[in-house]
Amino acid sequence: MQIDIITVVPGLLEGPFSHSILKRAEEKGLAKVKVHNLRDYATNKQKQVDDYAFGGGAGMVMMVEPVARCIEALKSHRDYDEIIYMTPDGETLDQQMANSLSLKGNLMILCGHYKGVDERIRQKYITREISIGDFVLSGGELAAAVVADAVIRLIPGVLNDETSALTDSFQDGLLAPPIYTRPAEYEGMKVPDVLLSGHNEKIANWRFEESVRRTKERRPDLLEGKDFEADEKRK
Ligand code: ADE
Known part of the structure; x- marks a missing residue:
């Protein structure tokens, strides 16, 4: 599986995928996460990716052209099973959704920033909108990292002990039981x-x-x- 993440703050996604289980998933060739800087797809000299909202109001809007250019560039290299937009008004992530996404080949994730993305991007490209809960983050980056983590750990072979994802909370619709280790x-x-x-x-x-x-x-x-x-x- 490859997960391509589009963001205006790539620095926020530098850490999570180079450690522990997610790093091992990449080393084993099971899952790769690539972060793409939206600014590289800006269409003017100022590298502008946001603009004022039509109709007024506080907050900037991610512009159609750079986002469309970036999505088209990624699509020209591979087929995506889902093009996901991280947004608090999306469908709430749960274990069942993570299970179904873990069976896919390639995912693209667009992180909302500022007030969000121009609605026409959602209409034209987005196949799934995901929220990680009823609260608002300053951007979709940390939410995208949460989705990628929940999905990648479910790919067969990523966890050392194959049964361990099966005994997670929620996997059988129940919370996990208490656990203990030494000393007794x-x-x-x-x-x-x-x-x-x-x-x-x-x-x-x-x-x-x-x-x-x-x-x-x-x-x-x-x-x-x-x-x-x-x-x-x-x-
Ligand atoms: N962006 C801002 N808040 C978010 C949330 N709760 N879930 C997904 N993306 C977000």
Whole structure:
């Protein structure tokens, strides 16, 4: 997979992809992130990429021409499964969306900046608009990094332990259960006996029950329409 990110602040995206899991994904040839500076596609000498909003009001608007030029240049090199625009009025990112994006070949992500991009870019090129939550960031860059991270870690082979993405919170519609490592006792706080028992079935049942309990407590909305009691009885 290649993810091409278009931004007016490339510096904001220099860090995240050269560390840890995302760096390893690139080294293994599984996912590559390329950052493109919108200013390189400006059409005038001043390298202008934003202009005043028609109709007035505070805040600048990303101009059609540089964005269109950049998107067309990228499209001439590869086919994209999705051209994504990061914006607070998009569809909210969740694990299901990350799962489906992780199955794609190439993604292009346009980061909104200033007041956002001229509507005609959205009409002509954008296939998907994504928000990372009901709050406003100063630009789409950090949101694009969040999407890229959530997607890349799901590509088979990126995580060392293939099963570890499968046991994430949300992957089965539940929050993850509590986890522990050594020591078995810390300041009088003991790791639950069952986890030390070596009994795999009991451990799996305990984890499932804890997941359901935690989800009921913290995110009851995730359980609507689900009958986990029936699941438990069947076991
Ligand atoms: N740009 C500004 N705020 C954003 C958000 N919440 N999600 C995606 N892009 C954004």
